[in-house]
Amino acid sequence: MELTRENFKQEVATFKAGFKEDAFSIAEKSLTLEKKGNIGVISFDQYQEKANKLSTPNMLRLFELCLQIEQDKSIEAVVVISRKPTIFIAGADISEIQRLARGEATTESLMKLQAVFTFLESLSIPVIAAIHGACMGGGTELALACDYRMASDGPETKIALPEVLLGVLPGWGGTQRMPRLVGLEKSLDLILTGKSLDGKRAKKIGLVDKVVPVEFLEEKALAWAQDLARTKKKRSYETPLKDRLLESVPGGKWVIFDQAKKQVMKQTKGNYPAPLRIIETLRKTYGGDLEKGLKVEAKAFTDLVVTPESQCLIGIFYLQEKVKKDKGVEGKIAGKDIKRAGVVGAGVMGGGIAQLFAAKGTRVRMKDIQWDAVAKGYKAAHKIFQKLVDKKRMKPNELANAMERIEGSVDYSGFSHLDLVVEAVVESLEIKKKIFQELGEKVSSETILATNTSSLSISEIAKATKDPKRVVGMHFFNPVDKMPLVEVIRGRETSDEAVATVFQYAKKVGKTPIVVKDAPGFVVNRILGPYLNEAVYLLLEGVSPTRMDSVMEKFGMPMGPITLLDEVGLDVASKVSHVLHQAFGERMKPPSVIDLVAKEGRLGKKSGKGIYLHSNGKREEDSDILNKMGVKAVKEISDDEIIKRLTYVMVNEAARIVDEGLVRDVSDIDIGMIFGTGFAPFRGGLLRYADKVGPEVIVSELDILNKTLGERFQPCQYLQQLSIDGKKFYQEAKAT
C-alpha cells in the first residue's frame, strides 16, 4: 500500500509504533515551514543535533509539510534549505538502515518513503533545493526530487550518492532521477564510486543549476523562487545532448553498461554485490517509467541491505565514526596542537611524512645526514604535489605554499621550537637511540618525540632520552600519502598527553589511528609476519606466485602476498621477519629462502627483481623462480587451503594480540588490517571474518595443520578458549 494524502495520518500512526515517543514531535521541531511572502521556505534544523538526517519521522514530517504547501494556495514557490553551518542533509539515518538489515525491510515500506519525494516532485509549484554543506545520499535524492538546485561555492558543499560504500544503492529515487538529470554515464560514475562533487563540479555536470556565494545562498534562492513563481515554471527533465546522442547510437547504452561492469569486476573481483546490482537496476529501468523504476530500485535496496557485505561495510562506517570521536586515551586529556614539526630521515618514509604534514598546513623541518638525501625527500614530496596540480586538485600557488613549508637541514638547527618530531631513519635500534639522545638534548621540553619504527621497541628507544614520557610511536604505512592507517604506539612510560597529541594529529592529517601497546611488530606487521612467511612456505610447496596472488585477490586482499612482498621489498620483509622471529620464537621463523633472495639482490620491485620480475611498471612471473628457490616437489594444494593457511595464521596471531591486551578493543585490529593492509572490507575485517567462520572451525583447522605442517599453526590459548566457550571475538554481537 502506498503512502497517500488520504492514508497519511493512519500511516504515521503505524510508523509511530516503531519509534521513540518523542520522535515525531522532534521531527516537527526539526523541519519547519515558514512563509516569506508568496514563497514557502522549508528549513531543516535537526533538533539538538549537529547533523540533519532523513530519519523516517523526518520523512513523514516532510510529507506533512508538502500537504500544507499543497493546501496553501498563497504559496507560489518553495525553497528547501538547511540551518546547519556545514551540512545540508547528511543522508538517511544509518541506524535505521541497520534495522532494515535485520529483515524489517520490505519493498513496500521503502516505497512508502519513496512516495514522500514523489509527492514533493509532484507539487504543482516550483521547488528549489538550496544546498550548502554535505549533501549525502538521501539529501541528494531530496534535491533531485526538487525542480531546481542551487549550491553554495563553499568547500563544505559536497554532493554525493555514497550508498555503494555501505553496500547498498540509493533507495529513494536516486537511481531514477540522477540519470534523468545528468545522463547515464555520469550517473553510473557517481553512483558506483560514491564520489562527491563540490558546487562548481556539480554545476559542470548539470547536477545543480546555479552556484552562488554561501553568504547569499538564501537571498539568491528566494529571488530565484520569486522569478519562478511568476513564470510558474516546473522543471522538465532533459538529458544532456551529448548523452542523448551516445545513448541513441544502437547498442550505445549496452556498451556503457558493459564497460561499467567490466570496470567493477576488475576492481572488486565480484566480491561486492552492490555495484553489480546498481548496474543491473539502471539497465532495467533507464529510460523507462518512473513508478516502475522506483519499485525495481526499492527491491534492489531491500535485497542488498540484508547482504553480509552491506552489514560489514556499515560496520566499518561505524568503526570510522568511533575513531572520529575517539581521543586515543581515556579521561579528559586533550592533545596539543601541532604547528611545527620535524622529520628526521628524508628517505621514502621521512619524505612521505614531510609531504603529508606540509600538505595539511604544518611546517616541517626535514633533517638527514646528507644533502643528497634531503634532496630526495624534497623530490618525493614535489612529485606528489605535482600530480595533484596535474589533476587540477591543487593550484600551482598552493604547490609553492606547500613546498615552502618543507625546510631541509643536515643538522638539528631549528629544532628547538618544534611541537612534534617524527624520526624515520633505518630500522636500527642503535641508530635510533643515538638520534633520540641527540633530539632529547636539542628539542624543547614540550616537544613530542615520535618514532616511525615498524618493529622496534618504543620503550627501548625512549630510554635514550631524559624524558621517556614524551616518546611515542607514530607508525605510518608506505606510501604515506595513500595509506590511511597510523599505529600510535604507547611505550611503557609514554604519557597520555603524548598519545592524545599524536592520535589527534594523525586524524588532523587525514589518517585513521589506532593505539597499540609497545610490542614487536605492533598490530599490522605482527599479523602480516606469519601471513607472509606462510606465503613463502606455500611457494616452497610449489604454489606459483601468480596463482597465490590471484587466489588472495579473489578473497578480497587489494594485492596478493607475493606482490606485497615485492612491494615492501624482500630485504625489509626479511629484516622485520627476523625481528618477529627473535621476539616470538619458532612460530614466526621465516623460511630461510627469503634471505637468500634478498641477498642475491632480488630486493623486490625497487630492484626490478624480486620473486617476480618487474619492468616498466609491469610484473611478470619468473618461470624459473620455484627452481631457484629450491622447490623440488610440487604439492597439490587447493585454493581453499591456500586461503585457510594464509588467513588462519593471521587470526591466530591477532588472537594473541587481543589476549596480550595490546589493543584497546578488538575492533582496533580490524581497523588496523583494513586501513593498514586493505584487508577485504566487505568481510568487515580480519576478526569479523574470523567470527563469521567461527573460532571453533578455525581452531579445528589449525589443529590439523599443526599436526601435518608444523607447530607454527598451533592455535593459541585465547583462540582455543573462544572455541571451547563458543564465543566470538566481538562479544557484543551476542549481547544484543
Place this chain on the structure above:
Amino acid sequence: MKAWIGKTQKTRVAVVSGVRTPFAKAGAKLKNCSAVHLGVSAVRETMARAEWDYNKVDEVVMGNAGTPADAANISRVISLRSGFSESVPAYTVHRNCASAMEAIAQGCLKIGAGLAETMVVGGTESMSNMPLIFGDEMKELFATLNFSKSNVEKLEKITQFRPQWLKPIVSIMEGLTDPISGLNMGQTAEILARDFHITRTEQDAFAVRSHQRTVEAQHAGRFKDEVAPMVVEPDYSEILETDVGPREGQSMESLAKLKPFFDRENGTVTPGNACPITDGAVALLLMSEEKAKAEGKEILGTISGFTFSGCEPKRMGMGPIYSSAALLDELGMDFSEVELVELNEAFAAQVLANQKAWGSDKYAQEKLGRKKALGELKDEILNVNGGAIALGHPVGATGARLVVTLLNEMKRRKVHKGLATLCIGGGQGAAFLLERN
C-alpha cells in the same frame, strides 16, 4: 640628513643571526628560483640557526630592487611563505643597491624607537627573473585592443602591427641606467677611472685579488657561517652549497682578453673587473640588546650607527666616502679606529677610486668639506674575504651581505669596530658602523 646613532636610542640594536643563500651568477644555478623562494630560504635558515620562535618576531622588512610582477610587496609573500603568522606585518623597501641596508635601517629605526623588539630584515634579488618589458608601440596596441569598441577599429590596429614591436626592453639594463645622467652604471665607473687615473691593469689586478681572496675564504670555510646550502628548485636534483662566481684560477692574462664593455674604444671597465649580475638573498635577525640578553642569545654585533648620503649621479661610485665621512663625523670617530671595512665592489675602478679619495686631503677639502683626508684605507682591512667582483651583486640583497660578512670576520679577528659601506645607483652612499664587544 642626520645619521642614526645607536647610543642615542631607547635601546641598542643587536644582530643575532645572519644567513644568506649561496650567490649564483644570473642565468646559472639559481635561475629557476624566484626572488620569493630565495628570500624564504634565507629567512628560514636565519630563524633556524638563531633557534628563534616565529611567534616572537614583530615585523619582516626585505629589500628588493627588481620587483617581481607576481609579488609586488615581496616581503609579505616571503613572510607568509617562511611561516610567520598572518598577523605579522611586512613591507618591502627599495633604495636600489642599498635596499637590504635600508631594510636593516628600518629595523634599527623601529627597534631603537621601541616600536618593535625583534625584526627580520634583509634583501632578495633574482636578476635571472627580472621582467622583460614591451615597448610603447606594443603597449599602445594592447590598449587599443582593450578599449576600442568596434572590431573594425581593432582590426585596423592589428594590421599596423610590426614584429619588431615584440622586441622586449630588458628591464635589468634599464634598471642599471641612471635616467638623470643618462649613464649606465658602468659608464659612471669609467668616469671615476678617468677622475682618479685608474688604469685597466690596476682594475684587473684588483679583480684578480677579489677572486683570490674569495676563493681562499671559501677553501677556509669562512662562508660556512653565513651561507645555507639550498636544494635547488624545481628539480631538487642539485644541491648548491657554495657561491657560484668566484674563479679559482682568475688571472691577469684571462682578464686582459676581455673587451671594455661600456666604452669599446678607450674604456677600462670590462665584465671581468665589474661585479656580475647575480641571484641571492640575505636575512638578519635584529633585536633589542636587552631582549637578546634576556633570551640568552649570542649577539653577533650591535649597530652603532648608519647614514645615507647623496652625491653626483654620474659619480655614484663615490657614495661610500660621502656616507662614511658623514657617519664617522656624527659618531665623533676617527677612521683610524675602524679595524675592518666591507666596501661593495660594484666596479674595481669604483673601489680603487674610493681608496684613493680616502687618503686624499684634496678630495676631502673639495668634496667632503673636511680639512683632512679620512685616512688611508689599507688593503689589509678592505674586503679581506673578497667581494662582489667574485661573489656577484644581487642588487637588493648585497647590503645585508656586507653587514653579515663583516660581522663574521670581526668575530674571527676579535676586532671591535667595522664599517660596511656601498655605492648606490642614482648617486647615493650608505654606511653602517658595527661594533662587537
